[in-house]
Each structure stands twice: as C-alpha cells, then as structure tokens.
Amino acid sequence: MALDISKHKDLIWELAKRDLKIRYKNSALGFLWSLLNPLLMMLVLSFVFMYFFRFDIEHFPAFLVIGIVSWRFFGGTAGALQSIVGNADLVRKIYFPREILTISSVLSVFVSTLLEFLVLLILLPILGVSPSFLVLLLPVILILQLIFVLGVSFILSSMYVYYRDIAHIWEVVMQAGFFLTPIFYPLSFIPAKYLNLYMLNPMAWFVPAYRDILFYKEMFSFFDLSVMFVISLVFLFIGYYVFKKLEPNFAEEV
Amino acid sequence: MNAIEANNVWKKFKIPHEKRDTLVENAAGFIKGEKATYEEFWALKNINFNVKEGECIGIIGENGSGKSTLLRIISNILPINKGNVKVRGSVGPFLELGTGFRGDLTAKENVYLYGYVIGLKKKQIDNVIDNIFEFAELERFRDMKLKDFSSGMNMRLAFSTAISTNPDILLIDEVLAVGDESFQRKCMDKIMEFKSEGKTIVFVSHSLESVKNLCSRGIWLNKGIIETQGSVDQVIDYYVGSIRKKEEEELLEEHKKTEEKIKVKEGEKEKPKKEEKPKNRWGSGEIEITEVKFFNKEGKECHVFETGESMKVKLKYDVKERIKNPLFRAQIYKIDGTFCHGTNTDRHDIKLGKLIGENSMGINYNELNLLPGTYLYTVGVWPNEQSKKPYDNHDKMYKFIIKEKKVKPAKSVGISVIPHEWILSEK
Numbered sequence: 289m290a291l292d293i294s295k296h297k298d299l300i301w302e303l304a305k306r307d308l309k310i311r312y313k314n315s316a317l318g319f320l321w322s323l324l325n326p327l328l329m330m331l332v333l334s335f336v337f338m339y340f341f342r343f344d345i346e347h348f349p350a351f352l353v354i355g356i357v358s359w360r361f362f363g364g365t366a367g368a369l370q371s372i373v374g375n376a377d378l379v380r381k382i383y384f385p386r387e388i389l390t391i392s393s394v395l396s397v398f399v400s401t402l403l404e405f406l407v408l409l410i411l412l413p414i415l416g417v418s419p420s421f422l423v424l425l426l427p428v429i430l431i432l433q434l435i436f437v438l439g440v441s442f443i444l445s446s447m448y449v450y451y452r453d454i455a456h457i458w459e460v461v462m463q464a465g466f467f468l469t470p471i472f473y474p475l476s477f478i479p480a481k482y483l484n485l486y487m488l489n490p491m492a493w494f495v496p497a498y499r500d501i502l503f504y505k506e507m508f509s510f511f512d513l514s515v516m517f518v519i520s521l522v523f524l525f526i527g528y529y530v531f532k533k534l535e536p537n538f539a540e541e542v
Numbered sequence: 543m544n545a546i547e548a549n550n551v552w553k554k555f556k557i558p559h560e561k562r563d564t565l566v567e568n569a570a571g572f573i574k575g576e577k578a579t580y581e582e583f584w585a586l587k588n589i590n591f592n593v594k595e596g597e598c599i600g601i602i603g604e605n606g607s608g609k610s611t612l613l614r615i616i617s618n619i620l621p622i623n624k625g626n627v628k629v630r631g632s633v634g635p636f637l638e639l640g641t642g643f644r645g646d647l648t649a650k651e652n653v654y655l656y657g658y659v660i661g662l663k664k665k666q667i668d669n670v671i672d673n674i675f676e677f678a679e680l681e682r683f684r685d686m687k688l689k690d691f692s693s694g695m696n697m698r699l700a701f702s703t704a705i706s707t708n709p710d711i712l713l714i715d716e717v718l719a720v721g722d723e724s725f726q727r728k729c730m731d732k733i734m735e736f737k738s739e740g741k742t743i744v745f746v747s748h749s750l751e752s753v754k755n756l757c758s759r760g761i762w763l764n765k766g767i768i769e770t771q772g773s774v775d776q777v778i779d780y781y782v783g784s785i786r787k788k789e790e791e792e793l794l795e796e797h798k799k800t801e802e803k804i805k806v807k808e809g810e811k812e813k814p815k816k817e818e819k820p821k822n823r824w825g826s827g828e829i830e831i832t833e834v835k836f837f838n839k840e841g842k843e844c845h846v847f848e849t850g851e852s853m854k855v856k857l858k859y860d861v862k863e864r865i866k867n868p869l870f871r872a873q874i875y876k877i878d879g880t881f882c883h884g885t886n887t888d889r890h891d892i893k894l895g896k897l898i899g900e901n902s903m904g905i906n907y908n909e910l911n912l913l914p915g916t917y918l919y920t921v922g923v924w925p926n927e928q929s930k931k932p933y934d935n936h937d938k939m940y941k942f943i944i945k946e947k948k949v950k951p952a953k954s955v956g957i958s959v960i961p962h963e964w965i966l967s968e969k
Contacts, residue, residue, distance in 0.1 A: 298663065306647070310646075381619070382660070453565050
C-alpha cells in the first residue's frame with residue numbers, strides 16, 4: 289500500500305484538493321462558513337447544558353468544542369463512504385489503485401480537521417483555557433485518529449458499492465454515536481456498570497485524549513495511548529483487507 | 543515482443559434473479575435461508591490471442607459478442623475468472639461513447655484529473671493541454687462543466703486527451719460512431735499517425751471499412767468465442783459471409799410468414815374476416831396470387847443479393863373465373879417507400895389471353911443494379927393499366943436485401959448504379 293501511495297501522491301493530493309475546493313466553494317470565505325456549524329453547535333449546546341441541564345463543568349464551551357471538532361473528524365467517514373461510488377465514471381473507465389479515492393477523501397477531511405484544530409487553539413484561550421506544552425502531543429492523537437478514520441472509511445466505501453443502504457445505516461450510527469461518545473459530557477458521567485460496554489466505542493477513547501492534553505492539561509495514560517494505537521491499526525488492517533477483497537468487482541458494481 | 547497476450551481467458555457475469563443491493567435485503571434473505579440466486583453468463587470463453595508491439599488489430603462482431611468486455615479486461619478494469627492477460631506498456635483510457643470522468647468538473651479539470659490518474663506530472667499536462675483543446679476544437683469550452691457537453695463534444699475531448707497523452711497501447715471502442723464526418727476523418731488520420739509511430743492499437747468497430755483500412759489482423763468475436771482470427775481481409779470475408787447467411791435465414795422466415803398469411807385468406811374464402819386479412823393485400827379476388835418467391839442465378843431461393851446480380855421472381859396464381867388479358871404488375875420500392883422500378887405486362891405488349899385455373903409466371907431481372915439497402919417488392923394483377931381496383935395486389939409484402947459487391951464495389955449511394963469515374967485533371 290505504501291508503494292501505491294508514494295507512486296500516486298500527486299493524484300491523491302489532486303483529488304483531495306478537489307474535495308476541499310468543492311467543500312469550501314473555492315474561497316477562503318467558504319472555510320469561514322464551514323466553521324459556522326461547529327461554532328453554532330458549541331453555542332447552542334453550551335446554552336442547553338449550562339442553563340437547562342445545569343452541568344457544572346468549568347469552561348464548558350471549551351470542553352464542548354474540543355469534543356465537537358474531534359467528532360467532526362470522525363464524521364468525515366460519511367463523506368469518504370461516497371468516495372468509490374461518487375467516482376463511478378473514473379472507476380469504470382480507467383484502471384488505477386482504487387484505494388486512492390478513499391485515501392484522498394480522508395486526506396481532505398484531515399486537512400479540514402487540521403484547520404479546525406488551528407482555529408480551536410486560537411479559540412481556547414478566549415474561552416478561558418490557555419494551552420500548555422502538551423499541545424505538542426496533539427499530532428500523535430491526530431495521526432492515530434487519522435489511521436482509525438481511514439480504516440473505517442475503507443470498510444464503508446467498499447461496502448457501499450454493494451450495499452446502498454449503508455449510507456442510511458451509517459447516518460443512524462453517527463447520530464447514535466454523537467450521544468454515546470463523551471462529547472458534551474465527561475466520561476465520569478457513565479455509571480460504572482456500563483463503562484466497559486461504553487468503552488467499546490472507539491471514539492470514547494479518542495475524544496477524552498484530546499481533552500486531556502488541551503483542556504485538563506494532563507498527559508493521557510500510556511494504557512489509553514496503547515488502546516488507541518491498537519484500535520487504529522486493527523481498523524486499518526480490517527478496512528484494507530475488506531477493501532482489497534471487494535475491489536476487483538468495483539467496475540461491475542458501481 | 544507481444545504488447546498484449548491473452549491466454550485462455552474466461553469471463554463470467556452474474557445476473558441475479560432478484561437484485562439485492564442493500565444490506566437489509568441481504569440480511570433478511572440470509573435469515574430466511576433464501577440464497578440469492580443468479581444466472582451465470584459467460585461473456586468470454588477461452589479467448590487466446592496475441593498482439594505484437596506496433597500491430598493494429600481489429601475486433602469485429604455483433605452487439606453483445608463481448609468486444610467491449612475484452613477491452614475492459616485488457617485495460618485491467620474488469621477481473622477475469624480464468625486464464626491470464628499480460629499487457630506491456632501504458633494503456634490509454636478505455637475509449638467509448640460518453641467518456642468523461644466527472645460531470646461536476648470543468649473540461650480542463652477533467653483533463654488534469656485524467657493526466658494525474660495515468661501518472662503524469664502537472665508540467666507534462668500543462669505542455670499538452672493546449673494541443674488537446676485545439677485538436678478537439680473545444681478551445682472555447684475549456685471552463686464549461688463536462689455535464690453540459692454534448693455526447694459529440696465529450697467524445698472529441700476524450701479522444702484528443704487519449705491521443706495527446708501518448709500511451710503505448712490505444713484501445714478504441716466504436717468512438718468514431720459519433721462526431722461529424724470531418725472530425726471522424728481527423729480522428730482516423732490521427733489514429734493512422736499513431737500507427738505509423740509504431741504504437742499498438744486495438745480497434746473495435748462496426749465499420750468494416752475502417753477496420754480494413756487500419757488493421758492488418760482481425761478477430762471475429764461471436765457470442766464470447768473467437769470465431770476466427772487472422773488476416774483482416776479473411777476475417778471480414780468470413781464474417782460478412784456469415785452475416786449474409788443469417789440475414790438470408792431471417793428473411794426466409796419472414797417470407798414464410800407472409801406466405802402463411804396469404805394461405806389463411808385462401809382457406810377462409812367462404813367468410814372472409816376483415817381483421818385477419820393482411821393490411822397490404824387487397825383485391826376483388828377473381829384472380830389470386832398464391833405464391834411469390836425470389837431465386838438467385840443458381841436457382842436457389844434467396845433474399846440477399848449483390849448489386850448487379852440477377853434475380854428471378856416466380857409467381858403462382860389462381861384464376862377463379864374465366865378472365866381475359868389481365869395485367870400483371872411488379873414494382874420495387876426502397877424500405878423508406880421510394881419507388882425504384884416498375885414494370886407490367888402491358889408495357890411489354892404481353893397478352894395473356896383467356897385464363898382459368900392455377901398457373902404460374904416469372905420475371906427475370908438480369909442485372910439488379912440497385913445500390914445496397916433493403917427493398918420491398920410489390921406484385922399485383924389488375925384488369926388493365928388504368929384500373930383502380932385490382933383482382934389481387936400484394937403491396938410491398940416481400941423483402942429482399944442488396945449488398946455491396948465484393949469485387950468492384952459501386953462506391954455510391956442512392957438508388958441505382960450509374961457507372962462513372964472521377965477524372966482529376968480535366969480542364
């Protein structure tokens with residue numbers, strides 16, 4: 289796989305750029321518009337949980353926005369799901385390693401995520417949380433989540449070629465996931481007897497890790513890091529295996 | 543060196559009886575224990591051929607014979623079930639009707655995208671992009687979205703992109719079918735130029751003329767099997783011969799059906815049902831034409847002739863009541879209704895005298911100087927030339943086909959052969 293990527297890096301980058309251009313409608317203003325969604329979410333959810341639910345968490349908007357941005361990264365899988373079917377003409381007409389389509393789609397999501405984290409780092413002090421040197425660990429989590437997102441995207445994009453209801457199913461999964469991931473509440477809210485079950489959600493490991501280094505300014509545990517490492521690699525291997533298994537018939541099925 | 547080697551290639555398509563393309567349907571089927579059933583369809587069976595470097599090979603065959611599937615396999619788009627295909631060198635895109643990658647991008651962006659897909663660098667694409675648009679005659683439409691292109695524009699862009707990126711092997715599937723004549727010629731010239739540069743070309747076309755001009759070798763694919771391969775002239779001759787045989791069989795079948803319709807009327811003469819009467823037959827019925835058959839010069843029943851060949855038409859008729867000097871008329875129409883030729887017994891001063899009972903007659907066309915096409919034949923028997931009411935008239939009920947001559951083709955269009963030649967330096 290590494291070989292394919294290096295050989296086709298121009299193509300991957302080009303396709304990712306296309307995605308970004310379409311997402312941001314060819315303008316810097318487009319990027320600002322795209323920030324509107326997470327910021328509005330932050331405002332509304334902050335209001336709801338601070339004043340209606342009376343959550344007693346210090347700097348709740350900052351707490352919340354970290355969760356939202358890292359969840360949005362995972363939400364990119366919904367776009368990557370379309371990466372093969374959305375390029376049906378390309379797949380039907382010319383041969384090239386198909387994983388390039390999924391990789392470039394995830395790459396474009398990653399670039400958006402990096403930009404959003406950049407804005408987040410500027411926003412955090414305004415919301416009362418000044419960053420510490422632990423920010424330097426941010427790339428580690430980002431890379432691990434990138435690998436995880438790529439693995440999931442491989443599974444989704446290749447299966448979507450055969451099963452078109454995956455898009456709807458995935459929408460429901462994402463909606464449920466938003467509530468079953470510690471985005472607007474801390475892990476400590478989960479009753480102990482459900483915690484093991486709850487932690488089967490991979491995103492329940494990533495979101496708190498971001499929060500550790502950006503919000504609590506604590507180092508995440510080595511155990512947490514190992515789990516994230518294993519999760520990403522397992523998903524990448526499964527994803528790539530499924531993708532390669534289904535790839536030969538893409539041209540017939542898309 | 544072989545540019546393409548195909549050994550014992552088999553390709554199967556699955557045609558599901560009931561398409562299940564959702565996870566839910568599949569899961570439901572699995573729980574109910576119903577296996578998804580499908581029919582297997584072998585699109586290609588035991589395909590063996592080689593294409594040498596710099597060779598130009600033509601693939602011919604009827605629709606659905608597996609030609610496009612074969613090209614897709616060569617370009618590595620479709621997997622095969624058995625055998626192996628080796629390709630040496632870069633393969634151009636699979637050129638077919640409606641080529642285009644992404645409708646939501648502009649023409650220029652599509653060209654770049656295509657360039658990146660085949661592994662070109664931005665600089666390399668920059669260098670050829672002007673040529674591409676110039677050749678395609680689409681300079682003004684660079685920034686138009688591809689979805690707004692007509693199919694002809696699309697094809698032009700695809701063709702010039704494919705040509706300009708200079709692949710080692712060019713696969714062409716019937717692209718010359720669209721586009722105006724001048725562009726077709728331009729493409730053909732470009733393909734010839736490509737050929738002279740020693741590139742390998744696989745050319746799929748229904749235009750046997752272009753296959754003959756371009757290719758030295760041919761393959762005839764018939765229902766997924768290589769029927770024959772070899773020198774292009776031989777393959778085409780064999781193919782044309784078989785097509786002709788098939789057409790002949792079809793026309794014979796049609797002719798028989800027409801004859802049956804006539805018989806029905808005869809049998810039910812007592813109470814003729816209007817709705818069962820063939821539409822294009824009418825007449826008072828004192829004389830009935832009971833059989834019309836076409837024969838070739840060997841005296842064999844035949845419906846496919848070559849321009850200039852002889853044709854004999856034999857009629858049988860039945861005179862119910864004694865009739866004096868009826869007039870027989872025979873006419874040839876083109877399939878679009880154009881009247882090509884007519885003759886009758888009066889014009890030839892033939893007096894048939896007093897007739898009764900079953901009888902027969904024939905018309906001999908010594909030279910059928912009609913140009914290739916489908917023709918309809920009318921025969922009728924009338925009281926006289928001016929009469930409006932025939933005894934029996936079979937209007938355009940019989941069909942025959944004229945084919946181009948194999949030797950000395952007429953090289954003309956229209957209705958009839960008019961011998962001519964072009965003189966280039968006439969003052």
